[in-house]
Amino acid sequence: METSISKRFAFAFLVITFTSFFIAGGMGVYLFNNMVQTTIQNEIGHDLDAADVIFQTQLTNTEEIVKYSSGYSRIRDNLINNDSAALRQGLFDIYNERFNDTIDILTVTDKHGVVIARARNPAVFGDSVIDNSLIQQALTGETISSTEIMTRGGLLKESELLAAQAYMEFTPTPKAKPRPDTNSTSGMVLMAATPIFDYEGNLAGVLYGANLINRDFTIVDIIKDALFKNVEYDGRDVGTVTIFQEDFRISTNVFTDSGERAITTRVSQEVNEAVLERGESWNSRAFVVNAWYVTAYKPIRNFDGDIIGIMYVGILEQPYIDAGYKILWAYLGFLFLGFVSSMFIARYFTKSIISPIKKLIEGTEAIAKGEFKGIDVITHDEIGELANAFNDMDAKLQNTMADLISSRNEIEAIFESISDVASAQDMDMKITFANRLAKDMYGDDIIGQFCYNVYEGKSEVCDDCPATSLLETGGVVRTIHSKYDNEGVQSHIETTGSPLKDEQGNISGMVMIRRDVTEQKTLENKLRVSYVNLETAYEELKQLDKMKSELVANISHEIRTPLTSIRGYTELMLDGTLGQTTNQQLKGMKVVLRNVDRLTRMISNVLDLSKFDQQERVVKEVGLKEIIKHAVDDFENEIPYKSIGITVDVSDNLILECDADALEQVFINLLGNAIKFTDKGGSVSIQAYYEDEHHIHIEVIDTGVGIPEDKFELVFDRFYQIDASSTRKYGGTGLGLAITKKIVEWHKGTIWVRNNPNGSSGSVFHIILPRKHN
Numbered sequence: 001m002e003t004s005i006s007k008r009f010a011f012a013f014l015v016i017t018f019t020s021f022f023i024a025g026g027m028g029v030y031l032f033n034n035m036v037q038t039t040i041q042n043e044i045g046h047d048l049d050a051a052d053v054i055f056q057t058q059l060t061n062t063e064e065i066v067k068y069s070s071g072y073s074r075i076r077d078n079l080i081n082n083d084s085a086a087l088r089q090g091l092f093d094i095y096n097e098r099f100n101d102t103i104d105i106l107t108v109t110d111k112h113g114v115v116i117a118r119a120r121n122p123a124v125f126g127d128s129v130i131d132n133s134l135i136q137q138a139l140t141g142e143t144i145s146s147t148e149i150m151t152r153g154g155l156l157k158e159s160e161l162l163a164a165q166a167y168m169e170f171t172p173t174p175k176a177k178p179r180p181d182t183n184s185t186s187g188m189v190l191m192a193a194t195p196i197f198d199y200e201g202n203l204a205g206v207l208y209g210a211n212l213i214n215r216d217f218t219i220v221d222i223i224k225d226a227l228f229k230n231v232e233y234d235g236r237d238v239g240t241v242t243i244f245q246e247d248f249r250i251s252t253n254v255f256t257d258s259g260e261r262a263i264t265t266r267v268s269q270e271v272n273e274a275v276l277e278r279g280e281s282w283n284s285r286a287f288v289v290n291a292w293y294v295t296a297y298k299p300i301r302n303f304d305g306d307i308i309g310i311m312y313v314g315i316l317e318q319p320y321i322d323a324g325y326k327i328l329w330a331y332l333g334f335l336f337l338g339f340v341s342s343m344f345i346a347r348y349f350t351k352s353i354i355s356p357i358k359k360l361i362e363g364t365e366a367i368a369k370g371e372f373k374g375i376d377v378i379t380h381d382e383i384g385e386l387a388n389a390f391n392d393m394d395a396k397l398q399n400t401m402a403d404l405i406s407s408r409n410e411i412e413a414i415f416e417s418i419s420d421v422a423s424a425q426d427m428d429m430k431i432t433f434a435n436r437l438a439k440d441m442y443g444d445d446i447i448g449q450f451c452y453n454v455y456e457g458k459s460e461v462c463d464d465c466p467a468t469s470l471l472e473t474g475g476v477v478r479t480i481h482s483k484y485d486n487e488g489v490q491s492h493i494e495t496t497g498s499p500l501k502d503e504q505g506n507i508s509g510m511v512m513i514r515r516d517v518t519e520q521k522t523l524e525n526k527l528r529v530s531y532v533n534l535e536t537a538y539e540e541l542k543q544l545d546k547m548k549s550e551l552v553a554n555i556s557h558e559i560r561t562p563l564t565s566i567r568g569y570t571e572l573m574l575d576g577t578l579g580q581t582t583n584q585q586l587k588g589m590k591v592v593l594r595n596v597d598r599l600t601r602m603i604s605n606v607l608d609l610s611k612f613d614q615q616e617r618v619v620k621e622v623g624l625k626e627i628i629k630h631a632v633d634d635f636e637n638e639i640p641y642k643s644i645g646i647t648v649d650v651s652d653n654l655i656l657e658c659d660a661d662a663l664e665q666v667f668i669n670l671l672g673n674a675i676k677f678t679d680k681g682g683s684v685s686i687q688a689y690y691e692d693e694h695h696i697h698i699e700v701i702d703t704g705v706g707i708p709e710d711k712f713e714l715v716f717d718r719f720y721q722i723d724a725s726s727t728r729k730y731g732g733t734g735l736g737l738a739i740t741k742k743i744v745e746w747h748k749g750t751i752w753v754r755n756n757p758n759g760s761s762g763s764v765f766h767i768i769l770p771r772k773h774n
């Protein structure tokens with residue numbers, strides 16, 4: 001891994017360095033070449049300007065010579081005096097004495113431009129040179145000079161030698177522009193003309209002189225010497241100068257391979273067209289005769305402004321190229337040195353990058369093995385940040401792992417604590433986890449096996465498989481199925497399946513808990529049978545109870561008639577209607593009468609109790625206060641007699657749905673008891689209030705004898721009386737509270753009794769009734 005990253009780094013670096021090296025090298029070569037070219041081009045441009053200045057100086061020299069010679073009296077006086085013969089002799093003498101080395105032509109015309117005397121050819125005169133623009137200008141009184149072309153005719157008149165010197169046969173030049181002629185007979189001259197005046201200042205004539213440039217190398221050598229100091233490179237002049245007449249070289253210091261000056265050769269077509277035809281300067285690299293030069297050409301114009309030739313200056317390119325190569329090699333050498341040293345630097349930096357990365361990799365491998373130890377990379381850069389992030393991640397991973405392990409332990413503990421067979425299985429129905437009980441019952445090797453195989457001994461998914469319905473519903477399923485063992489004994493298995501879901505909430509497996517419910521099932525079956533039996537018995541009992549109630553009602557009814565008769569006759573006996581009775585008999589009669597009354601009440605109560613269930617009940621919304629008032633009214637005679645204070649604290653807004661007659665019976669019973677069991681001077685009160693939104697609470701409070709706590713429940717039993725002795729103080733049947741309770745419960749209410757908390761004695765009967773009957 002490390003090697004791979006190092007190699008990649010090294011390879012990337014090599015690629016970058018090599019690419020940079022070649023780009024830098026290429027750019028260096030390109031820029032350098034450009035720089036050399038530009039430098040030489042600039043230089044050659046300046047050289048050409050300098051050459052032009054020197055050329056102009058030569059023209060000025062010619063002009064000076066002409067002006068100077070015009071001052072000779074042998075010329076001037078003879079001209080003014082029209083002594084042509086003397087003028088010719090004088091000009092001839094002066095030329096040969098003083099100027100034959102410095103000027104090629106020296107000629108005098110009269111004031112009409114007709115030649116009078118020629119220094120080098122005294123025999124030829126009388127011809128007119130008025131066509132010459134320079135002569136015309138001089139005849140206006142001005143000294144003038146310029147470069148001009150002289151025809152062969154003109155040259156011949158001045159000197160046959162000059163005509164011969166000017167004649168040139170062109171050397172075939174491959175790149176030159178084709179021209180029809182093969183030679184040139186005219187010549188290029190530096191020409192000057194100056195006017196000569198008589199003593200009165202009138203124009204007497206013109207003196208003109210000229211130097212033929214063809215085959216005269218003075219000017220080009222002066223220029224070369226001035227500009228290039230005759231420096232040579234590999235046996236060649238570094239700088240060369242040429243003067244072209246039209247497109248052929250008439251004066252040059254460019255030498256052919258055979259060591260001759262390369263006159264008569266012609267300029268390339270390209271330069272020809274630029275300089276001669278379009279009148280432009282031309283600056284470029286060019287192959288001149290036998291070597292590459294950086295060259296500059298400019299047109300030479302005559303007095304009329306016509307282009308008559310070219311001035312050329314060229315610098316040998318080779319020395320610059322060689323110097324350039326030296327610098328280039330040095331540049332590449334330094335570049336290479338830089339490349340090598342950057343390799344070392346890169347190696348150092350690569351190591352410094354790789355080392356922390358290696359640590360990161362080691363850390364990652366440690367995490368993969370489950371070891372968490374962090375890494376120590378102390379750099380303050382991106383790698384350092386990466387290492388810190390890695391350590392944070394490592395710490396979080398540790399916490400997460402710890403949480404996971406503890407969750408797993410918890411789940412394992414939960415699994416183990418399940419007292420049924422519990423296992424987890426994947427979507428292929430393969431068991432992935434099982435608790436101890438499962439392994440004990442089905443073997444330690446059940447992990448990885450199909451659940452239907454392990455638990456049901458089947459080779460494929462069961463028909464009523466709970467896992468299948470779990471996958472269909474996606475929720476918890478509970479099924480009970482029966483299975484038979486090898487001996488045909490049936491057992492019942494209840495399976496509860498819960499789905500396991502992944503992060504996206506998709507079911508990824510399930511937990512199955514299997515419980516053997518055979519025993520429970522058997523008990524259930526027995527219970528069901530018992531229930532059915534019980535129901536039958538209950539129905540029978542109800543029937544019997546009904547029959548009993550009817551029987552009691554009938555008997556009671558039947559007993560009432562004779563009782564009425566007994567009571568009637570006893571009263572007749574008591575009031576003496578049936579004759580005289582003794583005091584003893586009267587006393588007996590009163591006992592009979594009291595017991596008849598008691599028996600009648602008892603029968604009435606028994607009838608009430610037994611008939612209650614059979615009576616039709618009328619339920620309607622009634623004010624509670626009204627019912628209670630009716631009940632209190634029933635006791636209006638008894639109350640003053642016992643001097644008991646009765647208070648009713650019931651507000652008008654207490655409304656409830658009830659059977660008003662039955663409920664009135666409740667209060668009659670309770671008030672009756674309260675008054676009965678309270679001695680003279682005591683008090684009875686009734687309070688009622690809303691217990692909550694749906695219920696009304698009623699309290700019947702007395703200050704009477706009270707009820708012992710252990711009798712709180714018993715007093716509601718039929719015929720139960722606390723004091724049941726025959727000598728008891730209070731009358732009663734022991735059925736009032738039983739009837740009361742029955743009525744309250746029919747109204748879905750509750751009744752209970754407690755001691756009166758406010759007084760030293762007495763009881764409080766509490767009733768809670770719902771406001772709505774249903």
Ligand code: ADP
Binds near residue numbers: 720736
């Ligand atoms: P009865 O009053 O006809 O005996 P009840 O069923 O009405 O029958 O009452 C049962 C018994 O409960 C009474 O005999 C009495 O002992 C007791 N009891 C009922 N109400 C009171 C009361 N307010 N104070 C004291 N004892 C009471």
